[in-house]
Amino acid sequence: DEAEVLDICTRYSHQNKASAPGFQTAQPVLAVSFDATDGSVLVPVVPPPKRKYAFSNQVTLGTLCTLGGTGGASKTMLIMQIAVASAVGKSLGSMQVEEGSSVLFLGEEDQAERDRRLGGICAHMQADRQKAAERVKCFPSAGKDIRLTLSVNGNPQETPLVQEAIRIAKAHESESGISLTLIVFDHARLVLGGDPNAADHVTQLTRALTHIAHETGAAVVLLAHSPKSVLSKAANEINAADIAGSSAFVDNSRAAFMMYGMRPEEAKAHQITDSDRGQFVRLENVKANYARTGGGYWFKRVYLPTWDVAVLEEVALRSNST
Numbered sequence: 001d002e003a004e005v006l007d008i009c010t011r012y013s014h015q016n017k018a019s020a021p022g023f024q025t026a027q028p029v030l031a032v033s034f035d036a037t038d039g040s041v042l043v044p045v046v047p048p049p050k051r052k053y054a055f056s057n058q059v060t061l062g063t064l065c066t067l068g069g070t071g072g073a074s075k076t077m078l079i080m081q082i083a084v085a086s087a088v089g090k091s092l093g094s095m096q097v098e099e100g101s102s103v104l105f106l107g108e109e110d111q112a113e114r115d116r117r118l119g120g121i122c123a124h125m126q127a128d129r130q131k132a133a134e135r136v137k138c139f140p141s142a143g144k145d146i147r148l149t150l151s152v153n154g155n156p157q158e159t160p161l162v163q164e165a166i167r168i169a170k171a172h173e174s175e176s177g178i179s180l181t182l183i184v185f186d187h188a189r190l191v192l193g194g195d196p197n198a199a200d201h202v203t204q205l206t207r208a209l210t211h212i213a214h215e216t217g218a219a220v221v222l223l224a225h226s227p228k229s230v231l232s233k234a235a236n237e238i239n240a241a242d243i244a245g246s247s248a249f250v251d252n253s254r255a256a257f258m259m260y261g262m263r264p265e266e267a268k269a270h271q272i273t274d275s276d277r278g279q280f281v282r283l284e285n286v287k288a289n290y291a292r293t294g295g296g297y298w299f300k301r302v303y304l305p306t307w308d309v310a311v312l313e314e315v316a317l318r319s320n321s322t
């Protein structure tokens with residue numbers, strides 16, 4: 001009836017009408033507004049409380065971090081180990097990890113692989129399995145549509161999953177009884193509905209991720225791939241620009257890391273044979289807006305035959321000079 005038609009029209013009036021004959025293209029409307037008092041500044045006399053970091057003393061709570069690297073660099077395993085370490089209140093080797101709960105959306109793993117990895121991680125770390133299960137909420141999302149943005153008539157827009165992720169995160173924080181420290185989306189190509197090389201499409205995704213971080217107070221970590229050309233780069237040539245797609249991925253993140261396999265020159269410097277260097281990976285900080293930039297960690301892949309997975313264990317490598 002007429003009332004129902006008017007109701008539907010009202011609810012959908014904000015959408016682009018370019019597809020309807022006879023209508024001109026609607027322009028996107030900015031929903032944000034500012035009150036003059038929002039810009040009022042009260043300069044503090046004493047320093048505010050120290051920043052709180054989710055991990056590595058470089059990833060601030062309530063901000064977006066991007067972790068890049070080529071396929072097979074063990075990015076997913078690393079972030080799962082950080083989540084378990086956070087759940088049980090442990091560091092990851094020498095890496096600082098804030099105790100708390102976490103929510104992970106793993107776009108390439110199914111339930112069996114998720115459980116296999118978490119089981120292996122807990123066994124290797126001798127972690128409290130019940131505490132890990134209560135504090136780590138991990139969604140195996142292989143084959144599912146986990147896009148946070150979509151391109152609608154050329155305009156990148158958020159999907160309902162943004163608000164759903166916020167709802168899930170807040171509910172998990174309440175149920176677990178401990179502060180939420182980490183939300184992970186693995187990986188960028190699966191959560192971006194648009195062109196990864198288009199700055200406006202990537203910016204809309206990072207805006208959605210930052211919104212999730214602000215609403216939940218957790219550090220949001222986006223895993224991203226690097227082009228295969230990075231495999232031929234020397235270690236000292238790898239930088240933030242090696243994350244595939246628009247530079248907006250890193251520009252709009254408050255922290256960024258690169259993860260890569262050991263290079264021949266590094267193996268020589270650390271007295272690792274060429275046949276063994278494939279077991280080692282490097283996590284290098286390439287950006288930290290709210291902390292000291294730089295530094296990193298060496299990890300060795302340790303194969304667990306019972307679980308049929310390889311976990312990461314931090315190692316201290318010697319050099320030729322020592």
